[in-house]
Amino acid sequence: GAVVSQHPSWVICKSGTSVKIECRSLDFQATTMFWYRQFPKQSLMLMATSNEGSKATYEQGVEKDKFLINHASLTLSTLTVTSAHPEDSSFYICSARTGTGPTGYTFGSGTRLTVV
Amino acid sequence: DQQVKQNSPSLSVQEGRISILNCDYTNSMFDYFLWYKKYPAEGPTFLISISSIKDKNEDGRFTVFLNKSAKHLSLHIVPSQPGDSAVYFCAASAGTASKLTFGTGTRLQVTL
Numbered sequence: 001g002a003v004v005s006q007h008p009s010w011v012i013c014k015s016g017t018s019v020k021i022e023c024r025s026l027d028f029q030a031t032t033m034f035w036y037r038q039f040p041k042q043s044l045m046l047m048a049t050s051n052e053g054s055k056a057t058y059e060q061g062v063e064k065d066k067f068l069i070n071h072a073s074l075t076l077s078t079l080t081v082t083s084a085h086p087e088d089s090s091f092y093i094c095s096a097r098t099g100t101g102p103t104g105y106t107f108g109s110g111t112r113l114t115v116v
Numbered sequence: 117d118q119q120v121k122q123n124s125p126s127l128s129v130q131e132g133r134i135s136i137l138n139c140d141y142t143n144s145m146f147d148y149f150l151w152y153k154k155y156p157a158e159g160p161t162f163l164i165s166i167s168s169i170k171d172k173n174e175d176g177r178f179t180v181f182l183n184k185s186a187k188h189l190s191l192h193i194v195p196s197q198p199g200d201s202a203v204y205f206c207a208a209s210a211g212t213a214s215k216l217t218f219g220t221g222t223r224l225q226v227t228l
Contacts, residue, residue, distance in 0.1 A: 004159065006159070009157060034215070036218075041125065041220060042220055043118065043120065043205075043217075043218040043219050043220045043221070044160075044218040045218075046215050046216070049215075093159060093160075095159075101148075102148040102150060102165065102207075102209040102214070102216065103150060103162055103165055105162070105216065106159075107152075107160045107161070108159050109157060109158050109159045110157070110158075110159055
C-alpha cells in the first residue's frame with residue numbers, strides 16, 4: 001500500500017532556531033498533503049493543506065510566516081518551524097491524499113519536536 | 117471548540133473480552149465517521165468507517181455503531197487481542213472532500 005515517510009521522528013532544538021520536517025510519498029505521487037499538530041492530550045489539529053506547485057492553505061489561527069510549507073514536487077512536502085519557541089513543542093504529522101472520499105488518507109509516522 | 121470528543125483517555129480490557137470505545141460529536145453537518153488506530157512512533161492507520169445513512173458497519177472483529185440522534189458513535193472490538201493495544205482516534209468529515217476532524221484519542225490496553 002501507499003507509504004508516507006516522515007523525518008525526523010524526533011528533534012530537539014534551541015529557541016530561536018528553525019526546524020525542517022520532511023514528508024515523502026514513497027510509491028505514489030501526492031498532489032495534496034496535510035500537516036497536523038497534536039498537543040498532549042489533545043486531538044490532531046489540521047494546520048495547513050499543501051498542493052504541489054502552489055501556495056499552502058492555512059487553517060484559521062495558524063501563522064503562515066512561522067510554519068512555512070513547501071510542496072515543490074509530487075513526492076515531497078516540507079514543514080519548517082521558524083524561530084521556534086517552547087510553545088511550538090508538539091507532535092507534527094503529515095498526511096497524503098491516496099484515494100477518494102474520507103478514507104483516502106495515508107499518514108506519516110509523525111515528528112516529536114521539543115524546543116528548549 | 118472540540119467538535120469530536122473522546123471522553124475516555126484510556127481503557128483497559130482483558131484479552132477475549134469486548135472493548136467499547138466511545139465518541140461524541142457536536143457538528144450536525146458531519147456525515148462520515150472514521151476510526152483510526154495508532155501505535156507509538158507510527159502514523160494513524162484507517163480501521164473502519166461509517167456513513168451517516170447507516171447505523172452499523174461491521175468488519176471482522178470490529179463494529180462501529182452510529183446513533184445520529186444522540187450524536188454518538190462507538191467502536192466495538194470483540195474478541196479483544198493484545199495486538200489491539202494502541203491509541204484509537206475517532207474522526208469525522210462533512211462531505212467527501214471535507215477535512216477530517218479528530219477526537220483526542222483513547223488508549224486501549226488489552227491485558228492477558
